[in-house]
Amino acid sequence: PMASNLVPQTLGRKVRIGIQTYPRNLADQANQKIESSVFWALMGSLRFLETLEVIGSSFSSAMPRNEPAIRNSLPPCVRAQSVGDADVAAISQLTYLQSLTLAQLPNILTGSGLISIGLQCQHLRTLSLANLGMMGKVVYMSALMDMLKHCKCLR
Numbered sequence: 001p002m003a004s005n006l007v008p009q010t011l012g013r014k015v016r017i018g019i020q021t022y023p024r025n026l027a028d029q030a031n032q033k034i035e036s037s038v039f040w041a042l043m044g045s046l047r048f049l050e051t052l053e054v055i056g057s058s059f060s061s062a063m064p065r066n067e068p069a070i071r072n073s074l075p076p077c078v079r080a081q082s083v084g085d086a087d088v089a090a091i092s093q094l095t096y097l098q099s100l101t102l103a104q105l106p107n108i109l110t111g112s113g114l115i116s117i118g119l120q121c122q123h124l125r126t127l128s129l130a131n132l133g134m135m136g137k138v139v140y141m142s143a144l145m146d147m148l149k150h151c152k153c154l155r
Contacts, residue, residue: 043090056081056105099125102132103132
């Protein structure tokens with residue numbers, strides 16, 4: 001009896017309890033005023049950027065050839081741990097982007113931002129993704145497949 005009081009009465013409709021759903025496209029995300037974030041502003045001011053790497057702290061590549069590019073003496077960026085789908089969608093403002101690396105970003109929940117990148121970044125030739133979302137789960141696969149439909153220049 002006590003537990004039934006915790007679930008709101010909805011007149012026979014199903015109640016979804018669990019992870020919040022997120023918009024799958026840029027227009028829906030814009031409607032939520034996500035673009036007001038600092039990351040959106042930064043990406044908006046770098047519209048002609050051709051190469052971008054967003055690599056979270058403690059990333060270690062299984063591909064040794066990639067290690068020198070990410071090894072440095074700087075302290076890890078705490079902000080990288082909170083980079084999520086909306087932040088990734090902000091990258092879609094970089095319409096001249098040719099090379100993108102996203103790695104060790106545990107706060108990716110659906111990959112919805114990838115679709116926006118595929119739609120807007122038509123010059124993208126190189127894409128590298130590693131350790132996005134929860135470890136051991138590839139929760140962004142559906143969004144990645146949608147993204148790749150629009151990436152005609154990938155090598």
